[in-house]
Amino acid sequence: MTTIIDGKAVAKKVNEATATVVAELKQQGVQPGIAVIIVGEDPASQIYVRNKNRKATKLGLHSVVRQLPATTTQAELLSIIDDYNSDDSIHGILVQSPLPKQINEPLITLAIDPKKDVDGFHPTNVGKLLTNFPGKYPVANTPRGIMTLLAEYGVDPAGKQAVVIGRSTIVGKPMAALLTNANATVTIAHSRTQDLKALARTADILVVATGIAHLITGADIKPGATVIDVGMDRDENGKLVGDVDFDSAQDVAGLITPVPGGVGPMTIATLMQTTVELAKWSDLGE
Ligand SMILES: Nc1nc2c(c(=O)[nH]1)N[C@@H](CN(C=O)c1ccc(C(=O)N[C@@H](CCC(=O)O)C(=O)O)cc1)CN2
Numbered sequence: 001m002t003t004i005i006d007g008k009a010v011a012k013k014v015n016e017a018t019a020t021v022v023a024e025l026k027q028q029g030v031q032p033g034i035a036v037i038i039v040g041e042d043p044a045s046q047i048y049v050r051n052k053n054r055k056a057t058k059l060g061l062h063s064v065v066r067q068l069p070a071t072t073t074q075a076e077l078l079s080i081i082d083d084y085n086s087d088d089s090i091h092g093i094l095v096q097s098p099l100p101k102q103i104n105e106p107l108i109t110l111a112i113d114p115k116k117d118v119d120g121f122h123p124t125n126v127g128k129l130l131t132n133f134p135g136k137y138p139v140a141n142t143p144r145g146i147m148t149l150l151a152e153y154g155v156d157p158a159g160k161q162a163v164v165i166g167r168s169t170i171v172g173k174p175m176a177a178l179l180t181n182a183n184a185t186v187t188i189a190h191s192r193t194q195d196l197k198a199l200a201r202t203a204d205i206l207v208v209a210t211g212i213a214h215l216i217t218g219a220d221i222k223p224g225a226t227v228i229d230v231g232m233d234r235d236e237n238g239k240l241v242g243d244v245d246f247d248s249a250q251d252v253a254g255l256i257t258p259v260p261g262g263v264g265p266m267t268i269a270t271l272m273q274t275t276v277e278l279a280k281w282s283d284l285g286e
Pocket residue numbers: 048094095096097098119141142170232240259260261262263264265266267268
C-alpha cells in the first residue's frame with residue numbers, strides 16, 4: 001500500500017499553529033511582519049507572491065509587497081533592502097527568485113540582515129545549518145517543509161540512505177544538510193552524476209529537485225522508498241507535473257508526494273512559520 005503524502009493537509013496544520021502563535025505575540029504587543037520584494041513580471045512569481053501576501057494577511061501578519069520594475073538596478077534593490085533591514089515592523093525580508101539578469105543574486109542575499117533572512121539563504125545561516133550550529137536561525141523553507149512532511153508521516157531519516165537529486169541553494173543543498181543533521185547517509189546527485197538512476201534506486205528517501213519533468217520513473221525507485229517530488233514542470237499539454245512520473249512511481253514507492261498538493265503548499269506555510277519565529281527571536285529575545 002502506497003501512502004500519498006497530503007501536503008495541503010500538513011500545510012493547513014502548520015498554518016493553524018502559526019495563527020495561534022501570531023495571536024499570542026499580538027497580545028504581547030508584537031505583530032510579525034514580512035516584506036516580499038518582487039522584481040519584474042514573471043507570471044509564476046506574481047502568483048507565488050500574491051499567495052504569500054494573502055496567507056500572511058490571513059494569519060494576522062503585517063505583510064508588505066514591494067513590486068519593482070524589471071529594469072530595477074542592483075543599487076536600487078540594495079537600497080530598498082537596507083530600508084527593510086532597519087524597519088522594526090519587518091521581521092522577515094524575502095526577495096522573490098528568479099531575478100532579472102542585471103541583478104547579482106548572491107550579493108542581494110548577502111545584503112539581507114541574517115536575522116531577517118526569512119529564506120535562510122544568507123551564508124551566515126547556511127553556514128549555521130551546515131555546521132548544525134546550536135541556537136535559532138532561519139532555514140530554507142522548502143527543505144524545512146519537507147522535513148515537516150517526513151516527521152508528520154513518521155519517516156525518521158536516521159540511518160537511512162537518502163539521495164537528493166539537485167544541488168540548488170533553495171532546495172538541494174539545504175535539503176542534504178537537514179537530512180545529514182537528522183542522521184541520514186546523504187548523497188547529492190546532479191546533472192553530471194553518472195548512473196543517476198542506479199543511484200536513485202539505492203535511496204530509502206529520494207528527493208528530486210531538478211526541474212526536469214518525469215525524470216524519475218517507477219523503475220528508478222527502491223520498493224517501499226519515500227519519494228519527495230519538488231518539481232513544478234509543465235508536460236507537453238501544459239499540465240503541471242513533477243520531476244517524478246507519479247503514475248509509475250506510486251506502484252513502487254512506500255510514500256510519495258503528488259504534484260501539485262505535495263511539497264508546494266509546505267513552502268508558503270513554512271515561510272509564515274519562519275517569519276513568526278524571526279519576530280519571536282528578535283522582539284522577545286528568544
Ligand atoms: N525567494 C524565494 N524565491 C522562490 C522560492 C523561495 O522559497 N524563495 N521558491 C520558489 C517558488 N515558491 C515560492 O516562492 C513556491 C512554489 C510553489 C508553490 C506551490 O504552492 N505550488 C503548488 C502548485 C501551484 C500551481 O498550481 O501552480 C503545489 O505544488 O501544489 C508555492 C511557492 C521559487 N522562488
